[in-house]
Amino acid sequence: MFKCLYMLLPATLLLAACGGAPLAPKPARLQAAEAAVLAANRATQSGADADASHYWREAWQAYASIDDWGGQGEARLGLANSLVRQGERDEAVRILASMRGNELFSADLRARATYQQALLQLATPDLAKASLAQARALCGAACGWVARLDNLQARLAVQGGDYAGAGALLTRVLAAPGLPGGERAHALRLMAEVALHDGALADARQRIDAAIVLDRQLAEPAYLVDDYVFLRRYAAAAGDEVLRTEAGQRLQSLCAVFSSAACSGN
Amino acid sequence: MKYLKDSDPRFRMLGWRAGSFALLALGLMLALVVALGLRQGYFVQKTRLNFVAENGAGLLPGMQVRLSGFKIGVVDTVALGESAKVDVELLVETRYMKWVKADSQAILQQDGFLGDHFIEIVGGSPKLPPAQDGAKLNFAPALGLADIALDLRQRIIPIIDSTQTTLEYINDPKGDVRQMLGNLKELSAEVRQTRAAVDALLAKADRVADKQVPATLEAAQRTLERADRTLADVQGRLPGVFDQLDRTMGHAAQAASEAAAVMGATRHIVDEAAPRVPGILRNGDATLRTTRELLDGASQSWPLKNWMQPPAASAPMPDSRQ
Structure with missing residues (x-):
């Protein structure tokens, strides 16, 4: 009899714990906003950028209607990102610029907006550097995504011919723990560029091979095209005709199904 | 042979106890069945x-x-x-x-x-x-949307067929319409020729000398006779042309009335369906929203959350390589 009770009591407690009281329902507009953010992220994950833009706009409106500047900022950043992927860079710049000076957004959101704007200003390095410096200042010392800022700064440095500065930044990036795969691959790719410039061919080859492995895992065609463009350049510098042919073939195959600015130069 | 002795007082009247327990359980079950039946309306008087x-x-x-x-x-x-x-x-x-x-x-x-x-x-x-x-x-x-679409299709296809038949009839080179147009063209050419001849004759009449008057009059007489024959010919052919025109107009009127009837039916269907469309769309929207919420909820629960990558709750940060 008591044995039964001993078994029944934990079972009852377990059922009560699992059952529990239902969660208090959230307000309808907040639910709509959060559902739109989830849908937008899902669309982004599946590469449906037009759908993502639609959902980000929906989230933006929903958050704006409840005076939630944090949610609104996330929605604006997501929308700008989707618009860039769709080629609507001017609209993205307009949205990001409207966030930079608005102190109703948190410093982190403004830092992210400034960083995204710097990405769009690569053609004008001075503007990009200024935006990058502002993003770094807004993000602060305990910035959780400083590797992206360092990588972007290294990219600008390589673009400007400052290979030594780029190398120092990239060494710091690659030493950081918990680096996202995309950023590690980018740092390796830039490091390969620096090594090739310095004439360290073996190091350059090792870096670009590591970058290609990561980029294949990321399955981002633009990154792979960039890697193989570099690999072909490396092969030409190293006088490795076999590698040059192979890189060319891989590049041709990628460019046949994916159009990018790097492809148009080949 | 009895191996155990029921000396323990707890085993006294065990059969009665077990029986009464079973009866109690059975009674409770029956009461539950009756209560559920009452709730479901099984014991309520019904009309067939x-x-x-x-x-x-x-x-x-x-x-x-x-x-x-x-x-x-x-x-x-x-x-x-x-x-x-x-x-x-x-x-x-x-x-x-x-x-x-x-x-x-x-x-x-x-x-x-x-x-x-x-x-x-x-x-x-x-x-x-x-x-x-x-x-x-x-x-x-x-009527579901599919039924409405099917109904519309069944009603519209005869109109299209009828219109196509009428157009083919009008375009047929051997058909009444094309023949009638050809006849009219021919007649008009003949009348133009006659008029040109009369005009030439009148122009010539101004210049003729007295001695040429009888010949001219004779020529005029011939021309008028020819014009008379042409007009008689026209008069003979006109009833036929009018008959053909009448038949053609009849076909056209029939096709138009069929089209009007089908358009009326279509409008009736649309009028019937239109008030339901907002409701259907609203229901569909609500269903989709609920389904999306259910899927979102399910994707965050065990074991689905182990199989699916949950979407982030904030905007993705673009890579520095973009």
Whole structure:
């Protein structure tokens, strides 16, 4: 009899714990906003950028209607990102610029907006550097995504011919723990560029091979095209005709199904 | 041989105890069955109604019968009748029969897009007495979007066929219309020739000398005779042309009236369907939203959350390589 009770009591407690009281329902507009953010992220994950833009706009409106500047900022950043992927860079710049000076957004959101704007200003390095410096200042010392800022700064440095500065930044990036795969691959790719410039061919080859492995895992065609463009350049510098042919073939195959600015130069 | 002795007082009257326990359990079970039956309306007096449906799709025994959205009975049987139609019998609680009249209609409805089907009883003249046991109701299957589209298709295709036939008839080189146009063209050419001849003759008349007058008059006489023959010919052909024109106009009028009838029918269908469209869209929107919420919730629960990558709750940060 008591044995039964001993078994029944934990079972009852377990059922009560699992059952529990239902969660208090959230307000309808907040639910709509959060559902739109989830849908937008899902669309982004599946590469449906037009759908993502639609959902980000929906989230933006929903958050704006409840005076939630944090949610609104996330929605604006997501929308700008989707618009860039769709080629609507001017609209993205307009949205990001409207966030930079608005102190109703948190410093982190403004830092992210400034960083995204710097990405769009690569053609004008001075503007990009200024935006990058502002993003770094807004993000602060305990910035959780400083590797992206360092990588972007290294990219600008390589673009400007400052290979030594780029190398120092990239060494710091690659030493950081918990680096996202995309950023590690980018740092390796830039490091390969620096090594090739310095004439360290073996190091350059090792870096670009590591970058290609990561980029294949990321399955981002633009990154792979960039890697193989570099690999072909490396092969030409190293006088490795076999590698040059192979890189060319891989590049041709990628460019046949994916159009990018790097492809148009080949 | 007895191996154990029931000396323990706890085993005294064990059979009675077990029996009474079993009886108590049985009694409780019966009470539960009766309570559930009462709740489900099994012990309530019911009136049997029936209707005949063209198609048994969506009709199942046990499905609810509702009046103004409230359950008032169930579908008892669904059977294929002698004339290949579907005989459906309903059991409606007698206390609700005061609202079910002999001319009430039974409509097959569905809860949203994905919900259960049910029979909705609507209409009925308030002055009529309640329907009697065994009364037959009119059945109206609810038109879905697919049914409306099919109905429209069935009505529009004859119009297109008829219009095509008329156009082919008009375009046929051997048909009445083309022949009539050809005849008219020919006649008009002949009349133009005659007029040119008369004009030439009149112009010439100014210049003729006295000695040429008889010859000219003779020529004029011949020309007039020829004109007379041409006009007689025209007069002879005109009734035929008018007949052909009349037949053509008849065909055109028939085609136009068919088109007008079908357009009227189409408008009627659209008028019937239009008020339901916002509701259907609203239901669809609500269903999609609910489904999305359910999927979101499910994707965050065990074990699905282990199989699916949950979408982030904030905007993705673009890579520095973009």
